[in-house]
Amino acid sequence: MSCSTDGVIPESAASGTGTPVIAVRGLAKHFGRVQALRSVDLDVHKGEVVGLIGDNGAGKSTLVNILSGALQPNAGTIWLDGQPVTFASPLEARHAGIETVYQDLSLAPDLSVWQNIFLGREKTVKGPLGLVGWLDRRSMTREAEANLDRTHIRIGSVNSLAGRLSGGQRQAVAVGRAVSWGSRVLLLDEPTAALGVEQQETVGELIRSVSSGGVPILLVTHNLPQVHRLADRVAVLFHGHVVADLRCSDVTVDDMVSWITGAALGTERHAD
Amino acid sequence: MRLSLPSALTPGGTVTNGSGPEGEPSRRSALLNAIDRFGDYWVLGVFVIMVLVFGFLSPSHDLFTRASWLNVSQYAVEFLLLAIGQTFVIITGGIDLSDGAVLGFTGMVAGVVMQSLLGAHANVTLTTVIGFATALLLGAAIGFVNGYLITRFKLPPFIVTLGSLTAIGAGATPLINGGNEVINLPSQIGTIGQTLIGGWVYVPVLVTTVSCVIMGLVLHRTRFGLRTYAIGSNNMGARRAGIGVDNHLVRVYMISGLLAGLAGMMVMANFTDASPLAGQNDELNAIAAVVIGGASLFGGRGHMLGTVVGTFIIALLVTGLVLVGVSGSWQEVATGVIVVAAVAGDQVRLRLGER
Numbered sequence: 001m002s003c004s005t006d007g008v009i010p011e012s013a014a015s016g017t018g019t020p021v022i023a024v025r026g027l028a029k030h031f032g033r034v035q036a037l038r039s040v041d042l043d044v045h046k047g048e049v050v051g052l053i054g055d056n057g058a059g060k061s062t063l064v065n066i067l068s069g070a071l072q073p074n075a076g077t078i079w080l081d082g083q084p085v086t087f088a089s090p091l092e093a094r095h096a097g098i099e100t101v102y103q104d105l106s107l108a109p110d111l112s113v114w115q116n117i118f119l120g121r122e123k124t125v126k127g128p129l130g131l132v133g134w135l136d137r138r139s140m141t142r143e144a145e146a147n148l149d150r151t152h153i154r155i156g157s158v159n160s161l162a163g164r165l166s167g168g169q170r171q172a173v174a175v176g177r178a179v180s181w182g183s184r185v186l187l188l189d190e191p192t193a194a195l196g197v198e199q200q201e202t203v204g205e206l207i208r209s210v211s212s213g214g215v216p217i218l219l220v221t222h223n224l225p226q227v228h229r230l231a232d233r234v235a236v237l238f239h240g241h242v243v244a245d246l247r248c249s250d251v252t253v254d255d256m257v258s259w260i261t262g263a264a265l266g267t268e269r270h271a272d
Numbered sequence: 273m274r275l276s277l278p279s280a281l282t283p284g285g286t287v288t289n290g291s292g293p294e295g296e297p298s299r300r301s302a303l304l305n306a307i308d309r310f311g312d313y314w315v316l317g318v319f320v321i322m323v324l325v326f327g328f329l330s331p332s333h334d335l336f337t338r339a340s341w342l343n344v345s346q347y348a349v350e351f352l353l354l355a356i357g358q359t360f361v362i363i364t365g366g367i368d369l370s371d372g373a374v375l376g377f378t379g380m381v382a383g384v385v386m387q388s389l390l391g392a393h394a395n396v397t398l399t400t401v402i403g404f405a406t407a408l409l410l411g412a413a414i415g416f417v418n419g420y421l422i423t424r425f426k427l428p429p430f431i432v433t434l435g436s437l438t439a440i441g442a443g444a445t446p447l448i449n450g451g452n453e454v455i456n457l458p459s460q461i462g463t464i465g466q467t468l469i470g471g472w473v474y475v476p477v478l479v480t481t482v483s484c485v486i487m488g489l490v491l492h493r494t495r496f497g498l499r500t501y502a503i504g505s506n507n508m509g510a511r512r513a514g515i516g517v518d519n520h521l522v523r524v525y526m527i528s529g530l531l532a533g534l535a536g537m538m539v540m541a542n543f544t545d546a547s548p549l550a551g552q553n554d555e556l557n558a559i560a561a562v563v564i565g566g567a568s569l570f571g572g573r574g575h576m577l578g579t580v581v582g583t584f585i586i587a588l589l590v591t592g593l594v595l596v597g598v599s600g601s602w603q604e605v606a607t608g609v610i611v612v613a614a615v616a617g618d619q620v621r622l623r624l625g626e627r
Contacts, residue, residue: 091514102512106506106508108506109506110572111502111572120514135495
């Protein structure tokens with residue numbers, strides 16, 4: 001098999017350019033006797049889109065949950081911009097700069113687009129009314145409009161209820177909201193799983209425009225052709241290890257499949 | 273905090289939009305928004321029709337008299353105050369079955385407190401103030417217990433507040449003052465209940481109106497209100513957005529309890545006594561009013577104005593059916609039918625929205 005990789009298991013943070021925005025070393029997590037993650041190493045650099053792929057049960061969700069603060073690892077370290085960090089809760093992960101867009105998008109369908117975008121850090125008016133939490137609706141709708149204009153996805157009105165939007169539009173709102181928190185790295189969990197082909201394209205372009213703006217993206221997905229198109233690199237999880245760190249320009253989708261199934265691992269070991 | 277996408281989203285070029293299902297979002301949402309809006313306003317139509325029907329059916333159009341308005345508004349006060357708190361609770365996806373019992377309980381406790389203060393020759397005005405404070409604080413405290421049990425032990429609101437309803441309404445209240453009415457109250461209490469402002473508005477009606485306006489603004493114009501909707505619409509999403517959902521819910525149940533305490537005092541003022549029977553079944557009228565007003569029992573939806581209209585629909589039903597000579601029991605039947613119809617309407621709207 002002619003699969004040139006950057007090294008089966010990355011050894012250090014020095015493999016890329018400069019300090020990685022997020023670096024993971026030796027991350028392990030077990031649930032009782034089930035070892036979900038054995039020892040995961042992963043780097044994501046500024047401006048990169050890194051795909052995280054692997055079969056069901058390979059450890060993808062566990063890794064996502066640890067990075068987003070929902071689970072705590074049994075061993076290993078997460079480094080953010082060169083600083084070791086630990087998260088006791090999703091809120092701490094967010095405050096540290098890791099923003100997760102969950103598969104379900106976490107939008108409130110009964111709230112409008114602008115209300116969803118500002119939920120949790122609402123702007124209040126100045127003066128005494130602000131002290132009782134009086135919302136500054138005008139400035140929030142205006143900012144929400146300006147920000148969604150930049151995504152070039154037509155939402156109609158920021159006053160539309162989120163529950164009334166199409167799948168692609170919801171994704172755009174969720175990603176736009178995540179980026180607007182001023183995050184350092186964006187974690188997208190199966191962003192196109194529920195979308196049609198055309199809307200997947202839309203979300204793909206959204207992902208590319210976010211990463212080229214400097215915010216790196218860790219893209220967790222089953223959709224191999226898409227991750228091959230969108231990502232700069234893919235990390236392959238297999239039985240709780242990152243077994244390959246592949247540059248997308250160097251490999252085909254078929255190569256990815258053989259890494260995911262472990263077939264490539266077998267041949268490499270044979271070759272060794 | 274500033275919202276800034278620019279660095280991230282500007283340079284990457286345009287995200288083109290497919291011409292498929294997303295091609296005409298404006299027309300789609302215009303239709304759906306119309307459905308939403310119709311859903312919000314149909315109750316107002318029902319109310320107007322009811323006024324006209326009862327008005328012209330009643331002998332010599334009694335419904336259109338001042339006496340009938342005073343009657344309806346005074347009756348509506350009793351559960352509109354409960355319905356205000358209930359609106360918040362239902363929007364979070366919960367329910368408060370205990371607020372009628374809290375009304376009766378707080379009224380009785382405040383009554384006994386005031387009675388014994390008067391017995392000790394305390395200042396009458398001070399006694400009244402202490403009575404109000406007792407009822408409001410006690411109501412809020414019971415709301416706190418409800419909210420605490422619901423959030424800390426992950427118990428269904430239905431079960432917790434049903435427990436409170438039983439423990440307080442059937443258990444604690446009848447033990448107070450030997451289960452007898454408290455009639456030795458400060459004269460101010462009676463004054464509050466009997467004073468007519470401008471000949472049309474009893475003081476309790478004014479108090480309720482002010483509460484309604486304040487809480488309506490809180491619900492629709494403040495961060496607290498927005499988060500109340502968010503929790504009912506997507507509980508996990510609200511948590512992920514960093515909202516302290518549990519604390520918020522506790523506060524919502526405290527509001528419901530506080531307003532039930534206020535209702536206890538207002539009912540006491542209406543009747544110039546504290547009765548252990550006060551508030552019985554009022555929680556059902558309050559819940560019905562909120563649901564008729566367009567709130568969804570699944571959370572995320574509801575409107576203070578809708579609750580007001582819903583309250584008056586029920587109050588009108590009672591008065592109207594009496595005026596046209598229909599027996600009182602039929603009022604309960606009619607209320608039940610309207611509530612089921614309102615919930616069914618909510619379901620239809622949900623399904624239309626999903627398409």
